[in-house]
Amino acid sequence: MTVAELIKLIDAKDMTPEADKSVEVSCGYTCDLLSWVMAHGTAGMAWVTVQTHMNVIAVASLMEMAAVIIPEDIEMEAPSLEKAQSEGINVLQTPLTAYEICARLAAAGLPGKNREV
Amino acid sequence: MAYILEKSFPVEAGAYTTAGEASTTIKRTLKQLGISAEVLRHVSVACYEVELNLVIHSLGGTLTLLVDPEKVTLISKDVGPGIPDIDMAMTEGFSTASAEARTLGFGAGMGLPNMKRNATEFDIQSEVGVGTTITMSFALAS
Secondary structure (H helix, E strand, O other): OEHHHHHHHOOOEEOOOOOOOOOEOOEEEEOOOHHHHHHHOOOOEEEEOOOOOHHHHHHHHHOOOOEEEEOOOOOOOHHHHHHHHHHOOEEEEOOOOHHHHHHHHHHOOOOEOOOOO | OOOOEEEEEEEOOOOOOOOOHHHHHHHHHHHHOOOOHHHHHHHHHHHHHHHHHHHHHOOOEEEEEEEOOOEEEEEEEEOOOOOOOHHHHOOOOOOOOOHHHHHOOOOOOOHHHHHHHHOOEEEEEEEOOOEEEEEEEEEOOO
16 A cells, blocks of 8 residues: 555545655554654554654654554644655644544555564 | 764753754664665664653763774763663663653653664663763674
8 A cells, every 4th residue: 555545545634745655555553652663663654643743753754654644633743744844754634533544544454563573 | 993984963951852863864874875774774763762862861962873894883972860770771661751751752661672672782881970871783794
């Protein structure tokens, strides 16, 4: 699944038009504890979080994630979005809850992360 | 030993908004050197964790990147306050992070164990009232 397909799947708004939408999504994940994500994140991940500060982008960029998904139409701060654009990180905003996002990702066949990683 | 690269980055205490900048620069620099994706990932994770530790816990410090033909080395050196019990600090789940840090999603007590897990060699030296030095190396050949 590409980020472009992911956007349609979860009725998302593309908050970073300059980031590449042809990137492949490898798996889905949800967690709001950044320290935890640093320990368990993987490349190509679509990460659902309610956190919207700059460090979210730093984590997503360092882990080479495919996209950050912000649920329930939560607004990400402007400086975070600017950083995301410059780092080429996709940020998607959707009215769905984290639970609904994950349900749709799973129904579309996107796996959870590989536990051996 | 002659280093291919030697670079230092000052890290300010409490500077949450700029946290990760040194790690991003270090990752970019190593990528340009042609370091493998796997090593790059280990260095990036450990580097970000140690940079955040400087921001969250220290009174300020410096992150130094050294590259030689065999390995990448990261040295984090701060000016205090020092860690009273290193064994406790190394325990997964133990954290002394502030409420501010926790609000941002940090302070899960994963930082030091995560650094150790990602580095080939990990060393921590600390003295209360003096400071903490963390040295991590990452082998370039598996």
